[in-house]
Amino acid sequence: AQRVTQPEKLLSVFKGAPVELKCNYSYSGSPELFWYVQYSRQRLQLLLRHISRESIKGFTADLNKGETSFHLKKPFAQEEDSAMYYCALAVFGNEKLTFGTGTRLTIIP
Amino acid sequence: GAGVSQSPSNKVTEKGKDVELRCDPISGHTALYWYRQSLGQGLEFLIYFQGNSAPDKSGLPSDRFSAERTGGSVSTLTIQRTQQEDSAVYLCASSLMGLATPETQYFGPGTRLLVL
Known part of the structure; x- marks a missing residue:
């Protein structure tokens, strides 16, 4: 079964500092990974x-199959980046999304 | 064009009553999904419709939950004999059919259900 883990429920970062939101997944095949924001x-x-x-x-995410990770990164945080971020996984042929529990990102001015 | 729409936006009901939640997908999208967003459980998949195929109901939490999709477009999620633990935001999403990889899902604004 698929599983997505986001270890941080809350993350606070100063404006202008780098941001990294962690996401790890478990799936034996080749999934498609997404980042959704609210x-x-x-x-x-x-x-x-x-x-x-x-x-x-300004956000990027690299799929690391060895570490089964899809971390979201941004070099310089902006106040408008404050939001809830969800990592999600889907598999071709059964495309329901499996979500992580989400990380609430707060950018401190 | 118009995005996914859902109605009602808010619903308050008494324990034991039935509720119906409606979703209008993006025109031309063949796939439609229902998810539930709650404080304790995060975002959970409920049910998935793809074209004329039998729906994937594997996420429905109990037989009190059912959904249908009429004419390949509008969908209704029905919760019978509501319980307090059904209180959540119910999200609908739609997408095109994936040809080689899962397609992006577009979400509606959700229906916030409160069971008293």
């Missing part, structure tokens, strides 16, 4: 996904 009073939305290999709002 800003205050907004709906859950895609931030980025592994296959796109894009940088969105």
Whole structure:
């Protein structure tokens, strides 16, 4: 069975400092990994996904199959990055998302 | 175009009553998902519809929960004999059918259910 672990429930970072939100997964095959974000009073939305290999709002995430990780990183945090971040996994052919428990990121001005 | 919409946005009900939650997916999306977001359990998958295939009901927590999707578009999630532990935000999402890899899911604003 698939499982996604986000070890940090809460993370506070000063504005301008680097951010790393951790995500580890367990799945024996080749999953697709996603980061979803939920800003205050907004709906859950895609931030980025592994296959796109894009940088969105300065965030990047690299899939490390050896460590089964998909950590989210940004070199310089901005106040508007404060939000709830969810790492999620899906498998082709049965595409329900398995979510981690989420990390609430707070950027300190 | 319009995103995923859900109604009602909020629902307060008494324990033991039945409730129906509605989801309108993005036009043209063949896949539709229901998830539940609660403080204790995080985001949990409930049920998944893909085209004309039999739905994946593996996430439904009990037989009090059911869902249908009429005409391949609108979906209704029904909770019978509601219990206090059913209180949560119920999220709907839709996506195109993946051709080689899972497609991005687009979420609605959710229905906040409170069972008194």
